[in-house]
Amino acid sequence: MTRDNSIDKILLRVAEIMIQELKLEDVTPETFDPALDLVDEVGIDSMDLATVALVIRDEYRIRIDEDDYPKLTSAQLIAEYIERKLKEKAAEGAAV
Amino acid sequence: MVITTENNGGGGNPLPEKEWKFSEILADPRILERWQKVKKWFFLRESTYDMTNRCNIRCDGCYYYEGDKQFARENRELDAWRALMQSEKKRGITYVVLAGAEPSLVLDRCEVCHQEIPLGAIATNGLIFIPESIQYRIHISVWGSDETSLNIRKAKNMLRRQIENYRNDPRAVFVYTFTRENIDQAQPVAEILASEGCRLTFNMFSAPVGYQGTLRHTADSLGECRNVMIDLLGKYPCNVLFSPYSAVAHTHTLGLHDLFSCSYPRMNPSTDIGLGRSFRQYRADLSWDRDAACCVPDTDCPDCRHYAAGSAVVTARMFRHATDPDSFKAWIDYVDTYLAVWVMGYEKGPNLSDNPIAPPGHEIY
Numbered sequence: 473m474t475r476d477n478s479i480d481k482i483l484l485r486v487a488e489i490m491i492q493e494l495k496l497e498d499v500t501p502e503t504f505d506p507a508l509d510l511v512d513e514v515g516i517d518s519m520d521l522a523t524v525a526l527v528i529r530d531e532y533r534i535r536i537d538e539d540d541y542p543k544l545t546s547a548q549l550i551a552e553y554i555e556r557k558l559k560e561k562a563a564e565g566a567a568v
Numbered sequence: 569m570v571i572t573t574e575n576n577g578g579g580g581n582p583l584p585e586k587e588w589k590f591s592e593i594l595a596d597p598r599i600l601e602r603w604q605k606v607k608k609w610f611f612l613r614e615s616t617y618d619m620t621n622r623c624n625i626r627c628d629g630c631y632y633y634e635g636d637k638q639f640a641r642e643n644r645e646l647d648a649w650r651a652l653m654q655s656e657k658k659r660g661i662t663y664v665v666l667a668g669a670e671p672s673l674v675l676d677r678c679e680v681c682h683q684e685i686p687l688g689a690i691a692t693n694g695l696i697f698i699p700e701s702i703q704y705r706i707h708i709s710v711w712g713s714d715e716t717s718l719n720i721r722k723a724k725n726m727l728r729r730q731i732e733n734y735r736n737d738p739r740a741v742f743v744y745t746f747t748r749e750n751i752d753q754a755q756p757v758a759e760i761l762a763s764e765g766c767r768l769t770f771n772m773f774s775a776p777v778g779y780q781g782t783l784r785h786t787a788d789s790l791g792e793c794r795n796v797m798i799d800l801l802g803k804y805p806c807n808v809l810f811s812p813y814s815a816v817a818h819t820h821t822l823g824l825h826d827l828f829s830c831s832y833p834r835m836n837p838s839t840d841i842g843l844g845r846s847f848r849q850y851r852a853d854l855s856w857d858r859d860a861a862c863c864v865p866d867t868d869c870p871d872c873r874h875y876a877a878g879s880a881v882v883t884a885r886m887f888r889h890a891t892d893p894d895s896f897k898a899w900i901d902y903v904d905t906y907l908a909v910w911v912m913g914y915e916k917g918p919n920l921s922d923n924p925i926a927p928p929g930h931e932i933y
Contacts, residue, residue, distance in 0.1 A: 511841050515660070518831075518842035519610040522887045526590040538887050542841045 477558055483551040486528070490547060493524050506548040518542060528554065534561060588892045596893060598920055599900065606903045609911065612687070614843075614880070615656060616665040616863055618852045619677050623669035625693055627711065628720040629747070629783045632668040634776035635866035640851035649677050652854055653684035660846060663910075664688035665863065665876065666704070668852070672696035678704075689910050691876075694730035694742075695723065705912055706739045710757060710768070712750030720783075727757065731764050741809060741909055742768040743875065746793045747783035758800045762807040769809040769909045770797050772818050772873035776866050784871065787821050791933065794819035798924065809916055811905045812924040813898035816932060817882050818873045824881050825869050827927045831884045832862035832877070835869055843880055879906040888928045895928060897921040 487504035490496060494516055496504075510516045525541035528534075528550065534557040544550045594600045621638050623630075632638060643649070656664070664685050671678055672692045681688065682702045690698060694708035708730050711717055717726035734740035742761055744754055754770075761768050772793065775784045785793070797815040801808045820827055825835055836844040849861040860866075863876040882902050889899035897920040908916035926932040 511845070517610065517613065518884060519607075519886060521841060523607075525887060526890050530589040530591050536887075538885075541887065542838065545840065 477555070479551055479555050482554050483547060485531070486547045486550045486554070489524060489527050489531070493527055494520055504547060506551065507546055510545050510547075521545075524550075532558060534558060590890050593890060593893050593896050599893065599897060602900050602904060602917060602920060605917070606900060606907060609907055609914070612663045612911075613660050613846050614663040614665060615661050615846070615848045615850065616667055617652075617681070617850045618668035619666050619671040620674045621669055621852045622673050623693075624673060624695060625670075625721050625723045627722075629773060629776065629779060629781060630669075631774075631776045631864050631866050634778070635860075637668070637851045637860075637865060640853040640855065642852040643854045646676060646680050648854060649680045650684060652850070653681050657685055661685065662687060664704075665691065667691040670696075672698050675699065675702075678702050687911065691743075693721070693723075693726075694733055695726070697733045698739075700737075700739075703739065703912055705741060705910055706734065706737065707909075708734055708740060708742045709771075710742050710744045710761075711747065712753040713757060716750050716753060727760065731761070731766060735764050735766065739912060740766065742766050743771050744768055745771040745773055746785075746789075746796075747773040748785050748789040749782060751789060751792050751796055754796050754800060758804055758808065762804040765807075767807050767809055769875065769905070770814070770818070771875040774823075774864065774874045774877075775868045775871045777868045779868065785873075787933075790819045790821060794924075805918075809905055809908050811898070811901035811919045812921060813902050814878070814905050816898075816924045817878055817902065817927060818875065820873075820927065820930070821933055822930065823870050823872050824874075824877050825872060827930060828881045828885050830862070830869065830872070830877065830881050832880065833858050834860060834862040834865070842884060847880075875909070878902075879910060882906075885928075891928065894921065894925055898925050 483506055484501050487501035491499060508514060521541055525536050529536050532554050534554065544553055594603060618637060621640060621642050664681055665688060666678055666681060670693060671690050678690060679702055682704060689705035689707055691707045698706055710727060711721060714725055714727050717723055744757060758768060773783050773785065794815050797810060798812060801810050824830060830836060831843040833844055833847055838844040847861060848856045849865055850856045864874045867874060883906055886899060889895045901919045901921050904916050907914045924932060
């Protein structure tokens with residue numbers, strides 16, 4: 473089965489992961505504000521973000537560079553990063 | 569998933585046979601249990617504070633009396649200290665390290681800090697008892713036998729006096745600092761501390777900027793320290809708070825910055841997240857300077873193997889250790905050790921990893 477990797481779907485899944493891993497309350501994936509600054513507004517720290525990055529790495533089977541994840545400070549940025557990595561991966565696969 | 573062997577390359581560890589998913593690593597119930605245990609403490613956000621510019625002894629190679637922080641005009645106003653702690657709390661600091669020069673000389677200030685931020689540690693030479701109302705971890709510095717302490721710290725019967733003050737004190741962790749000259753004294757000192765029921769951990773002398781004295785480590789002395797640390801960990805597992813990976817990380821020929829990229833502001837320009845964003849090192853006049861901010865200011869960064877630095881620097885590198893179960897177990901042992909050393913009430917579990925392994929991307933030495 474082909475996974476729907478449109479940006480909206482990715483965003484929804486990222487929000488689910490955030491809510492689960494960061495134990496966020498009073499918010500659903502549908503109401504999660506993708507522009508919310510996770511550091512300034514949610515108060516997450518580098519260890520939280522590293523944990524989220526590891527879960528996303530598992531889920532989408534993409535390479536996440538250690539220098540990259542500290543910059544992914546909103547669900548929107550994370551989703552765009554995943555989308556870009558998936559496109560790169562697909563291009564690499566097509567080239568082989 | 570594409571975390572590959574690049575982080576484990578360079579020898580030391582065999583290359584992972586497969587590309588591990590994080591969920592697969594956590595499928596081991598021992599790892600999962602320990603992960604859940606340490607994860608609860610990820611909220612800790614530290615800063616450090618020089619409490620006074622006075623000390624009751626003067627040690628060779630003391631980092632405090634290097635650089636200009638020793639000349640800061642000491643703020644003696646308790647209200648100012650309380651206001652500082654309140655503002656620290658507001659900006660998210662949850663853990664304080666009270667250090668330089670000797671915090672036990674200003675107990676009222678320590679008391680105020682504890683009243684405002686209840687988690688923390690005090691670095692002390694242990695010659696003055698800190699009252700039990702201050703429920704911080706108490707780190708008591710030990711630099712060798714009493715004869716050595718007399719020579720380099722100019723204080724008599726130091727270990728005996730430290731033990732008398734802190735025997736059976738659940739706050740106390742004795743911190744044995746390995747210099748190039750006291751490696752052989754660690755065994756008898758550990759034996760005494762263990763026989764008194766005291767807990768200890770290990771630190772490595774890390775030279776202050778410009779220091780060229782005989783305490784500075786060489787490749788040979790680093791190797792000797794590693795062997796002694798692992799030997800003592802095996803001999804006194806109930807007393808020694810350490811892990812095989814802690815020994816590797818702190819006795820490697822490369823310092824902590826070269827191994828793990830120091831995350832303190834002094835070496836880390838990023839203010840995005842983590843220590844680069846939140847850490848401050850306050851001087852006794854309550855000023856701070858981002859360019860000088862780290863847990864042991866005026867240490868020569870390439871030589872830094874300090875236990876306090878490692879506690880933050882190695883811990884922050886979870887991502888690069890999550891490549892395979894062995895690397896992750898080593899990292900989690902390190903974090904479990906760090907929490908036991910620094911957090912009141914946290915009890916260390918048995919190490920998950922029995923053997924030293926190489927830091928990601930490096931040789932084991």
